[in-house]
Amino acid sequence: MRHPSSRALTPEQLESFQNELDDLRQQVVDDLGQRDLEHIRGVINAVRYSELAGRVLLHVSFTPLGVVAGVACLSLSKILENMEVGHNVMHGQYDWTQDPALNSKRYEWDIVCAGDAWRHYHNYEHHTFTNILGKDRDFGYTITRLTAEQPWRPVYLLQPVYNVVQALTFEWGVALFGLELERAVSGKMSRQELVGRLKPFLRKAGRQLGKDYVLFPALAGVGAPKVLAGNLAANVIRNVWAYAIISCGHFTADTRVYTEEETRNESRGQWYLRQLHGSGNIEGGRRFYLLSGHLSHQIEHHLFPDIPAHRYPEIAPKVRAICDKYGQHYNTGPFLRQFGSVLKRIVKYALPIKDAKADALQSAPPSVQKTEAMVARRAQRDRKLALA
Amino acid sequence: MTWTLRLPPAAFAGGSLSDLTPAWLKRVVNAELTEFYVSHLSPLWSMRQVKARVVDIVDESAGCKSFILQPNGLWRGFRPGQFVTVTVEIEGVRQQRCYSLSSDWREPERLRITVKEKKDGRVSSWLLRNLRKQDVLLLSQAQGEFTAPQSLSEPLLLIAAGSGITPLRAMLYQLEEHPRNTVLIYYARSREELIFAEEIRKAAAQCAHLTVHICYTAAGHNQAEEGGRFHPDQLSRWVPDYRDRRTLVCGPEGLMQRVRRHWREEGGEARISFEDFTGAFQDVFDPGLIAPSQSATCQVDFQRSACVIEADGRQSLLDLAEAAGLHPPFGCRMGICHSCKARKRAGVVRNLVTGKASSAGSEEIQLCICIPITDVSLDV
Ligand code: FES
Numbered sequence: 001m002r003h004p005s006s007r008a009l010t011p012e013q014l015e016s017f018q019n020e021l022d023d024l025r026q027q028v029v030d031d032l033g034q035r036d037l038e039h040i041r042g043v044i045n046a047v048r049y050s051e052l053a054g055r056v057l058l059h060v061s062f063t064p065l066g067v068v069a070g071v072a073c074l075s076l077s078k079i080l081e082n083m084e085v086g087h088n089v090m091h092g093q094y095d096w097t098q099d100p101a102l103n104s105k106r107y108e109w110d111i112v113c114a115g116d117a118w119r120h121y122h123n124y125e126h127h128t129f130t131n132i133l134g135k136d137r138d139f140g141y142t143i144t145r146l147t148a149e150q151p152w153r154p155v156y157l158l159q160p161v162y163n164v165v166q167a168l169t170f171e172w173g174v175a176l177f178g179l180e181l182e183r184a185v186s187g188k189m190s191r192q193e194l195v196g197r198l199k200p201f202l203r204k205a206g207r208q209l210g211k212d213y214v215l216f217p218a219l220a221g222v223g224a225p226k227v228l229a230g231n232l233a234a235n236v237i238r239n240v241w242a243y244a245i246i247s248c249g250h251f252t253a254d255t256r257v258y259t260e261e262e263t264r265n266e267s268r269g270q271w272y273l274r275q276l277h278g279s280g281n282i283e284g285g286r287r288f289y290l291l292s293g294h295l296s297h298q299i300e301h302h303l304f305p306d307i308p309a310h311r312y313p314e315i316a317p318k319v320r321a322i323c324d325k326y327g328q329h330y331n332t333g334p335f336l337r338q339f340g341s342v343l344k345r346i347v348k349y350a351l352p353i354k355d356a357k358a359d360a361l362q363s364a365p366p367s368v369q370k371t372e373a374m375v376a377r378r379a380q381r382d383r384k385l386a387l388a
Numbered sequence: 389m390t391w392t393l394r395l396p397p398a399a400f401a402g403g404s405l406s407d408l409t410p411a412w413l414k415r416v417v418n419a420e421l422t423e424f425y426v427s428h429l430s431p432l433w434s435m436r437q438v439k440a441r442v443v444d445i446v447d448e449s450a451g452c453k454s455f456i457l458q459p460n461g462l463w464r465g466f467r468p469g470q471f472v473t474v475t476v477e478i479e480g481v482r483q484q485r486c487y488s489l490s491s492d493w494r495e496p497e498r499l500r501i502t503v504k505e506k507k508d509g510r511v512s513s514w515l516l517r518n519l520r521k522q523d524v525l526l527l528s529q530a531q532g533e534f535t536a537p538q539s540l541s542e543p544l545l546l547i548a549a550g551s552g553i554t555p556l557r558a559m560l561y562q563l564e565e566h567p568r569n570t571v572l573i574y575y576a577r578s579r580e581e582l583i584f585a586e587e588i589r590k591a592a593a594q595c596a597h598l599t600v601h602i603c604y605t606a607a608g609h610n611q612a613e614e615g616g617r618f619h620p621d622q623l624s625r626w627v628p629d630y631r632d633r634r635t636l637v638c639g640p641e642g643l644m645q646r647v648r649r650h651w652r653e654e655g656g657e658a659r660i661s662f663e664d665f666t667g668a669f670q671d672v673f674d675p676g677l678i679a680p681s682q683s684a685t686c687q688v689d690f691q692r693s694a695c696v697i698e699a700d701g702r703q704s705l706l707d708l709a710e711a712a713g714l715h716p717p718f719g720c721r722m723g724i725c726h727s728c729k730a731r732k733r734a735g736v737v738r739n740l741v742t743g744k745a746s747s748a749g750s751e752e753i754q755l756c757i758c759i760p761i762t763d764v765s766l767d768v
Pocket of ligand 1: 718719720721722723724725726727728729754755756757
């Protein structure tokens with residue numbers, strides 16, 4: 001349950017750590033109201049109108065500039081819809097409003113992955129078993145080796161290549177991933193279950209393909225190839241963006257992995273610690289946060305998956321202060337650094353290395369000195385920031 | 389971001405439009421998306437939801453106002469005595485409350501609901517304080533079976549107290565067109581709190597077959613002369629043939645109990661109907677009113693599975709369902725994944741994560757982290 005650069009907590013400390021986070025959550029829950037509803041409705045407005053603008057531009061303009069603007073609007077719409085609206089609404093962040101259009105169970109997003117399948121493996125499996133090897137299938141999406149604890153296989157040598165493909169086709173990866181086809185291949189899934197999983201997938205994928213690659217191009221008449229290409233481009237841009245943001249959330253060098261044994265009979269406080277050490281944030285501006293669906297605040301999201309995401313930047317300083325108080329590492333950095341660290345990890349573990357240093361760090365007792373040094377460094381940096 | 393084009397609601401008769409839409413188109417068109425664009429053109433437009441604009445607000449008495457509502461084309465009309473569910477957003481949360489229609493059935497474009505200030509009526513207070521002309525409300529279609537019998541030869545006895553007069557007022561309009569022998573007994577705390585006083589007086593003057601008795605119940609009134617609270621003697625004095633009448637009663641719980649008791653004693657229960665908005669449609673619930681006791685047992689009614697079990701206030705609803713042999717969906721069992729969400733139809737539960745009691749009405753709850761603290765009905 002320890003992170004290499006975090007302090008080990010006594011049971012009493014762990015409990016008060018838990019209480020402080022619970023209190024923080026309660027403060028936000030008690031404060032939910034009109035502002036949150038206006039936020040999400042505003043984003044939904046932006047999604048709808050940018051989609052409208054994008055589609056109209058793609059249809060009517062024959063100049064490169066117009067087409068590029070159309071693709072930009074459509075990509076923006078899809079990114080906002082998937083990240084800030086779809087992901088967050090489906091987490092139950094707006095269920096308290098009792099608005100059927102914002103109901104987590106009913107919402108269906110603009111992506112080939114069917115909502116119900118995603119709700120199960122993301123909301124339940126990934127958020128409950130975050131970064132537990134073998135249980136959190138999101139960790140490496142089954143096909144990427146990200147830690148020395150995963151046994152090496154020759155196919156991993158290709159992972160730098162197929163991660164590029166994965167980035168380009170991310171929505172398909174997400175949808176297929178939810179089907180758990182690997183279980184069907186290894187014979188662990190009954191025919192009936194396979195059909196039960198395939199049906200909603202095919203229905204949803206058919207709908208999405210029909211919309212972007214048949215209906216709208218057909219409506220454009222002679223402009224069909226242009227509209228088709230534009231829609232494809234928008235989908236790919238959204239895919240690459242989502243891939244980048246999401247992999248920064250859990251695959252940076254600092255994020256820890258867990259074994260099933262060490263997480264058995266976890267307390268709520270221990271669960272909080274695992275969410276903290278299994279996630280990483282990205283620093284940026286307000287617009288960047290919004291475009292990332294506030295997954296820039298992956299730590300806050302994993303601690304409190306069902307409070308409206310636009311609140312995460314507000315509470316992040318408080319979460320960080322609690323982490324500092326209990327000597328817990330808070331993994332954050334600018335986008336390029338975090339994403340670079342992910343890419344490094346993907347390349348590094350493609351090779352059959354047995355990372356002795358990482359292993360030692362994972363199992364070593366935490367060094368108090370190091371923690372103090374870290375706190376001092378951060379204090380120094382914060383002072384600098386305050387002066388600047 | 390919202391731009392609005394104001395057009396008369398009849399210009400977009402959503403009902404007929406969706407009926408004209410071929411089935412294949414309905415399958416292709418994303419209903420949510422269409423609804424979005426349509427409602428952004430005008431807040432009153434919709435493909436599937438009755439919405440109504442407030443066109444007038446009338447002060448009825450102290451702390452009581454009528455709202456005149458103009459519904460969109462989806463409204464299918466009502467029978468006098470029926471109610472609508474009004475949905476409003478208060479502090480970002482949708483709240484629902486039922487209001488009887490007090491309007492004249494001959495004017496389907498002018499609906500009227502009458503709202504009275506109540507001590508803990510959150511929706512009513514909100515409506516009275518915040519609702520302005522031109523605002524738009526979400527409405528249900530007219531609901532309820534509290535209506536006068538079809539046969540005009542059957543004489544009526546109407547008993548109302550306070551704002552319970554609203555559904556009966558709609559019935560009085562009916563009398564103007566379809567006369568029938570009717571007695572109305574109406575209880576109000578004082579003269580100032582009478583609702584529709586003038587209208588009722590006019591109706592009584594016009595319709596020879598309508599007799600009205602108004603009673604004041606507050607201290608300070610001459611109870612002997614003015615009737616006071618409901619009493620069986622009043623019936624024998626004013627409506628000697630009340631046993632032969634079809635009786636409709638609407639008012640606060642106290643009145644309904646007294647009337648119910650009397651009719652039960654007389655064995656006339658089959659000929660009486662009550663309109664009751666407490667229970668599932670309670671305006672607001674103050675958890676403090678019910679002392680939650682950890683030791684007391686309560687009943688959990690899994691309505692869809694037709695299964696009722698006892699709870700001791702310690703097990704979560706998910707555990708209880710499973711103990712009863714049911715298999716509701718679940719995931720984390722710790723309140724984070726929302727897989728176990730289910731609709732609670734009535735009753736109060738405590739959320740183990742926040743420690744808070746829920747409201748008593750219909751809402752979605754997470755079965756894995758809620759324990760019942762009163763009898764609870766679930767749609768499971
Ligand atoms: S089972 Fe996950 S919230 Fe109830």
